[in-house]
Amino acid sequence: YQWPNPQYEALERMLFEGTDNNDKATSILTNSCARRVSNGSPVAAEWLRLSYHDSSTKNITDGTGGLDASIYYELSRQENIGTGMGNSMNDFSASSNKYVSRSDLIALGVVWGVASCAGPVIPFRTGRTDATVAGRFGAPQPQEILDLAIQRFSLQGFNQTEMIGLVACGHTLGGVNNIDFPSIVQVPGPTLFNREFDGTDAFDNAVVLQYLNGTTKNPLVTISNTLFQSDLRIFQSDNNATMNLLANPSVYSATCGSLLERMINTVPSTVQLSDAIELIPFKVTRALLTVENSQFVLDVVIRVAITGEDTPASGRAITIFWCDAYGANAGCAGGVAGTSTTASPTPFNDVLVSPVGQAQGISFVEYEFFLPIDVEKSVSNFWFELFTDGVAATQDNGGAGFAVQDGLIFIPQQGSASGSSQVTFDVIVGVRSQNTPTSATMNVFDNTFTGTPSTPFSATVQLQPATNAAIGPAFAPYTLYGGTFTTPSSTAGLPTVDIAVQVDGANHTLDFIRPRSAQDTFPTHSLSSVSTTTVSSVPTSAA
Ligand code: HEM
DSSP states (O other): OOOOHHHHHHHHHHHHOOOOOOOGGGGGGGGOOOOTTTTOOBHHHHHHHHHHHTTTTTTTTTOOOOOSSGGGGGSSSSGGHHHHHHHHHHHHTOOOOSSSSSHHHHHHHHHHHHHHTTTTOOOOOOOOOSSSOOOOOOOOTSSSOOOHHHHHHHHTTOOHHHHHHHHHHHTOOEEEEETTTTTSSOSSOOOEEEEESSOOOSSSTTHHHHHHOOOOOOOOHOOOSSGGOOHHHHTTTTTHHHHHHHTTTHHHHHHHHHHHHHHHOOOOOOOOOOOOOOOOOOEEEEEEEEEETTTEEEEEEEEEETTOOOOOOTEEEEEEEESSSTTBBBGGGGGEEEEEOOOOSSOOOOOOOHHHHHHOOEEEEEEEEEEETTTOOOOOEEEEEEEETTTTEETTTTTOOEOOOEEEEEOOOHHHHHEESSSSEEEEEESSSSSSSSSEEEEEEEESSSOOOOOEEEEEEEEEEEOOOOOGGGGOOOEEEEEEEEEOTTSSSSEEEEEEEEEETTTEEEEEEEOOOOOOOOOOOOOOOOEEEEOOOOOGGGO
């Protein structure tokens, strides 16, 4: 990983913070293996079942199907009955975007959910692409005979032993709901009731042990109508050989970790998954050169991961260094750099930790620099020294430094958003030129949905000189351009935009920008105190 890589950064944030691009805490619903208030089912169980049913459309003979979010178009099928399905779809409906697919979110649900219930931490690879139509039928049902179940799993890429393992790994969380399967769980009346497979919330092998010692309450084993005893048929189908192996807790954990990993990586053969996403220990989460409250600023936010024995903020401080882009000291000529130091984390540390981060003992501390920058000199590049217990370590993005491009800047404060079901956005950027751009376009993308899933909203908007915005004569190098668009009510109104401007023979781009939302406010920040210093070397891209 090297900065900037907005896709990796967004997915890494999802995995370890559980927070989406709009700061929604997507994974928080399953924290501590929580149950859903509405029906009492563990959220992790609902997310796990959703992902299995999505992946069960895989056909290994022709490579089609797999975990591709086609489940959202298959929920009316008998094989996908269950209140948990629609609940889970709602949980994830507002968190997908250009870089985090709906199907990557479904896979993340398994990784978060299993970790939140003290199960194994499953590596998370990404790059799943979303189907726009239903896939083939394929999810097994309790009334089906053993041979059909074996056939179904084999078409999905799992042999009989693996089938037994997958069912034993899935049916440790949650249970069977009376309203979904009234002929299996006969608790009448309006009360929602979830009859658990093993009576424990944890992702553990109690489901196996209770089955083997004859105390199981698993309704798919104990139901008197033998037609619905699918777990019994499957568990005993190799004379309990696999179940006996899974009676060892570490074998169970390792087997489930690898089977569930294979399950979420069951994707259409056209999809190429990435390497597993890893923690970025020192992460620049914002580097926004902008005009805010009539001040040209470089707003830099750094997230430091704390692992192991470190205590948060003990003797920790961060110094930032930067080079001017123009003037006598451009590129830190003469060794002259701007600098600022902070030892104070942001006062309201709102960086959450996902169940995966929690399982790995990770916490985060965040620092922000709000640097006043001379608009004439601007910034070309920055880097850091991180002090931990008095020991300094250079953080220079693998030697390249963190390059700032000032030819095209995003100015959130000048933009606006209004409306609730259909949201109209006005996006304002500054172009560092007085000449008219040969082209200036904005591509809009919104992959969120409300209710039933819609195809993503996308639009291309030509930017125009922004007559409705003004930053004042002090920022003369910049000319303002803007564009407006309205998201349809089928989305949650959470788009990102990409901007491309061609001017003076150069191309400038901004990628994956979140436009100003109606909630965004711009309180007066206290500016970081800055000075100049002498540096002996400068990361390469600034030299
Ligand atoms: C022959 C194979 C399978 C059959 C017949 C089957 C059947 C069922 C049924 C009838 C339910 C109750 C659903 C509800 O009431 O909403 C259920 C729940 C569940 N299944 Fe399966 N299942 C099978 C395989 C799997 C696999 C392979 C997994 C995952 C690896 C899995 C994970 C789950 C989970 C987590 C629940 C609990 C859902 C909740 O509490 O909301 N199942 N299963």
